[in-house]
Amino acid sequence: MHNLLFFLQFDWNQLRPENLFGGQILERTPAGLSIVYVIGIAVLIIFLLLTFLSNFRRPKFTFEENLPREVSRKLTTTLANRSLRIWQFIFIFLAFFVYGFHVYWTYFADDNNEQFQALSYKDLRNRRTNAARLRGWMLDRTGKLGSALAYYKLEPDGDINRTFALEKEMAHLLGTERGTPGLERSLYRQEADATPEAWEVLTRIKRPADEQRDVKITIDRDLQAFLAEQLKDKKGAIVVLNPQTGDVLAMYSNPSFNLSEARTLEDYLKLEGDKRNKPFLNRAMREYYVPGSTFKTFTMVSAFRAGKQNTTLTSTPEGFIPFRGSRSITDANGGCEPPFGCTTLNIMQAFEVSSNQFFAQMAVDLGRERIRETAGAFSILAVDTPEDALQAGFFPDIWNASNDRIKNALAPQQSTIVTGSKISAYDIGLEGMGQGYAGQMTPFQMALIASAPANLEGKLMKPKIELDLPPQMFSQIVTPPQAAQIREIMGLVTEGSGGTATRVFANVRAAGIRSGGKTGTAEKQAPVYDEKTGKLKTVKKKRRNDKGELVEYNAPVMYERTDSWYISIAPLEKPQLAIAVVVEGGGYGAAISAPIAARVIMKARELGLLGEEYRPKTQVPKTLPTKKKGKTK
Amino acid sequence: MKHRASTHIFILLLVVALTAIAHYSIHYGALIRGYETSPLTAGRNLFLLLILALLPIFLSRFARFQGNWTLYTSAVLLFSIGLTVQYRLFSDPEYTSRKDKAEARQQKIKTLQLHYIQENYSAEKKQMMGLPATPPSPVDLSQEKPRPVEGDLTDVFLSGRTLIPLFSIACFLGAFILFSRDDVLTFLQRNGFAVVLLTLVPLLLAAITSSAGKSIGNMTPWEPAKIPFLIGFAAILSVLYKNLARTYWGVPRAKDVIPLVFMAILPFVPFFVLKDFGQMMVFSAVYATLYLIAVRRLPQRFVLVGSVALLLSILIVGALPEKTQEKIPLLPTLASPVKKVLPDRIQQRFHLWLDGFNPPTPETDWWKEDYDDYYKELVKKDPNLPNLLEEDPNLQKSINIDAWFDVLAFQPAQATFGLNSGGTSGRGLGLGFVELIPVADSDYIYAALAEELGLLGGLLVIFALLTFVSAGVRTALDTRDMFSKLCVIGLTAFIGFQALVNMGGITRALPMTGITLPFVSHGGFSLVTSFVMLGMLLAFSHRNAVDINQVQSSKFQVQS
Structure with missing residues (x-):
C-alpha cells in the first residue's frame, strides 16, 4: 500500500x-x-x-542433393550465384568507400585540405553562430560600462545590433568585418568549438558561458575623440602612447570611414576604390613618411648608446662634405642654423636648433654598424640595399598582446633604414637627419622612438592595447641617467631660446607642464589626383622594354608634398605621453603638428592622464567638450 | 530468433516510437530557435509509419506472404529516417518560405541573441540595453512566444507529402500482388523486347520537354522507366546468355550481340539529352551488374569491363581540372578534343568534384557565362567597378571566388561544410544549420542527415542500405530461374547504386549528379518507383519461399 x-x-x-x-x-x-x-x-x-x-x-532442392561436386560446380545457378556473391562484396566495399569520404570530410579535411581551410570562411554557419553568440563589450581604460566603445544596442524595431561609440574615430582600430581584421575580429577569445557536437553539448557546455567576457582596452575614449577633431579636414595621423607601460592611449588616422558604411560589398568596394583619400589605410601604422628632423632624436639616442654624446662638431657655411667630390649637406636655410651660426656645436645646441650639419656628421661618425644596431633596438628593419627596403612587411612582434591574432591585426608596417656598404657616406649623413634612405618611417615608429628616452629606465616598452596585461620591455635603449639627459635635451626644443617649438608650447608651459619634443619638416614625392574626378593624373611616357623597343606607358604625375611632423613627450619629469603627429602637406612642423601636440597634451591633462598633480585646479566647464562632441556627430 | 512477421512488426513499432522521439527533439530544437513545428505533420508522419508497421499483418494474413521480411523492414527504416530529416527541414520557416526567408532568419537570430543575453548578461548591462534588469538566468521556453506554424488539417493531409507516400504504399501492394503471379511474369519474359520499347516512351517524352535533369519543376517523370528497362533487359539476357556461350572463332553471333548493344545504348541517349548523368551512371552500373552475372565466358566479360573502362577514362581525361592535367605529361593534348565535345555541365560537375574549393579562372569556357552574369549584376550596383578592376588585379580574383561560391559551388560547398560541422555524433536534431543547404530535402538529404546526426547517422543509412542489399542478394541467390535472378539483382542494384551515387556525390567520392536517395529523399516519382521496386522484390522473395516450401513438403512426403 x-x-x-x-x-x-x-x-x-x-x-x-x-x-x-x-x-x-x-x-x-x-x-x-x-x-x-x-x-x-x-x-x-x-x-x-x-x-x-x-x-x-536456404535448404537445398531435391535435385541439388547428392549431385557430384564437378557437376554442381558447373550448374548455371552455381556460376551465377558465385557472381552474385562477388557483386555483393564489391557493393559493400563501394559503400564503405563512399562512407570513407564522409569520414575524410569530418576528421581530416580540417587539417589536410588547404583549400578547404582557406575557404572555410565561406561557411555560412560561421556567420550564423557568430550572429547568435554575442561578442563581449569593449570598454575603454576607465572600465565603466557607461563609456563602452563597442556594445550591443536594442533597436526600436527589436533588432540587436553591435554599436560603436566612436564609429568613425576608431574605425581603423576596430577594423571591418570584411577586409583587414582589427580589434573587433581579434580581441575576443574564440570559443574552442563554436559548433559543438551533440555529445559535447551534453557533457561540456556550461552556463552562463564564461567565454566572451568584456575586454578593457587602453584607449581613452575622450582623447581618441579629441584626436579625430584635431585632424579634421587634414590628412595625417596621431599616435599617443604611455612610455612607461606601453599603453596605446589613442591613435587616429584621417581620412577615416564609418564602420556602418563598410558593411555591404558595394559600399566596401566604393571605399576601397577611393585611391585618393584611401580611407581604409591606417596612416598611423601602415603608411611610410619621411621623418625629417624628428629622426634626429634617433641619431641622438644612437650617439648616447655609443658614448659619443659629448662630441662637438663644427658647422661650416659651405656645409658638411662627407667625402671628396660629394654633394654637401647644409642646414635648412642653406648655411648654418641661427642663433648659434657656423661654430662648433655640442649635441644640446644642435638638437635645440635642429642642425642638419651636426647630425649628418654625427651619423657618419657613428658609422653603419652602430646605426644598424640602434635601429634593431627600435624595431626598425636595417637592410643592405634600397631594394631590400621595399620588401619590408608587417611587424606583429612589437606588440605586447595576449594572442597572435591581436598582434597580426594591429601589426605595423615595419619601418626601414638602409645601412649596407653600397650606399655612400653622404647617404648615411642624410639618414642622420631623417632624409634619404631613412625615409620609410611610420608615425607609430616615431612615437616608439620618442617613448624610449621618455621611459624612466630608458627602456622601449612594447605597446599594448589590452589594459590588464602586465607591461613588457622590447629592448633597453639607454641607461636611466642617459634617458634623463636625453629628456632634458628634448626639453630644449620647447623651452630653449632657440627651440623650434618654444613659441607654440607657451601655454603648455604656462599650465605648469614641462614637455620635450622635436619638430620635423620633410618632403615626400606624392602622386597628383585630379580635383574633379579623383583619378590619378598620369602623363604618357616612353621607355625601352627588355627587347629594346620603345613602349608608351602611363607615369603618374608627382609633386613634392611637405609633411609636418612633431614628436613629443610630456611631462618631462615623469613622461606619461609619447606623441607622434604627422600632417600630410602641412608645411613646417612647428606650424601645424606642434600646436596639435600641444593641444593633445592639454587635453590629456584635463582628462587626468598626466597624473593627478597636473590636473587643472579649476575645473574646465563641462559643457564645452560635450558641445564639441555634438558637432562632430 | 525466428524469422517471423511478428519479430519485424515489433522492430517496426520500435522504429515508430524512436521516430516519435526524434520528432520531439526537432520540436524542442525549433522552440530554442523561436519557431514552432507542426504537430499535425508529426502525427501524419507517425501515421504513415504506423501503416507501414502494421502492413505485415495484412500481408501475412491475407496475401499469405512467406518471403524475406528483412527487405521490407530495412526499407521502412530508411523511409522513417527520411521522414525525420524532412520533418526537420520542412518545419523550418527559413527553409520553406520563399518570400520572407530573410525575415525568418533574422527572427531566429534575434531569438538566440535574446536567449544569450538573458543567460549571460548582468542586470546592469541589460538595463543599459533597455531590457528588464534581471540577473543572468536560464531561459524558460514555456514563457516564449515562438513563430506559429502555418497550415491546418486539410493542408497537411491533402498535401503531396501525405498523398504521395500513401499512393506509394498502394503501388507497393499492387506490384506485390501483380508480380506474385506466374502468368504475369511469363508474359513479361516472353515479350521482353516490347517491354524495353515501353521504356523509351516516358524517356523520350521527358527528353523533349525538359532541361537540366529536371522536368516541370523538380519532377523526374522518367524514374518509373527503370522498371520496364530492367524487366526487358532481364528477359532478353535470360535468353541470350546461353547463346552467347556459343562462339565462332571466339566471337558470338551478331544476332545475339545486337540486342545487348542496343540495350547498352538505350539509357545513354535520352539521359544525354536530359543531362541526367546520375541516372546514366545508375543505369550503366545495373547493366554491368546483370551482364557480368549472366554472361559466363571470361573474354565476353572483359569486353564489357574494357569498354566501360575506356569510356570512363575518356570522360575523366576530358573533364579533369586543368591543374590536375598539367601534372601529367601529354594529358592536356589528349584532353583538348574531348573537352570540346563534353557538355559544360559535365565539366562543371567534374570540377566541383575534384577541385571544388578552387574556383576556375573566369576565362574557362564553361564558367565564363555564369561569371559574366554575376559580374554584370555587380557592375549594375557599382558602375565604378571596371575602373577598380583595372587598378587592382586581385579584386577580380576575390570577385571570382565570391561568384563561384554564390553560383555554382554554393550548394555542394555548404553541404561539405555541413558534413564537416556534423562530426561524429552530429549537432543534434534541430540544432544544425541544415536550412542553409538549398534543396536539402531531396538530393542533399544525406548532407542534412550527416550534419544533425553525424558520422553515426551516416553509418545508420549505410548499414540499413547494406542490410537491404544483402537481403536482395539473398533473394537473388534463392531464385531458381535466370529471369527472376536477374530481375531481383537488378532491382537491388538499382536501389543500391542509386543510393551510392547520391551519397558519393555529397561526400565527393563521385561527381554530384542530382539523383535522390531511395526511400530517404522527399520525392514524387522516385518514391513511388522505389516502393514499386520493393513490392516486386517482396513478390520474388515470396515466390522463392513458396517454391522451397513446396519442395520441402514434397521431400517430406517422399521420405514418409
Missing part, C-alpha cells in the same frame, strides 16, 4: 526529457534525444541483421 502511494506521488515531470538531460541548458534536450534516436535505430539495425543472418542458409 505504501509503495503504491509512493508510486502515485511520483513526480512524472521528472521523466520529461528536459529534466533527464539537464534543463538549464536548452540544447541538451534535443542533443540527448538525438543520441537516443541514433543509438535506438542502431540497435534495431543490429537486431535486424541478426534475424537476417540466422536465416541465412
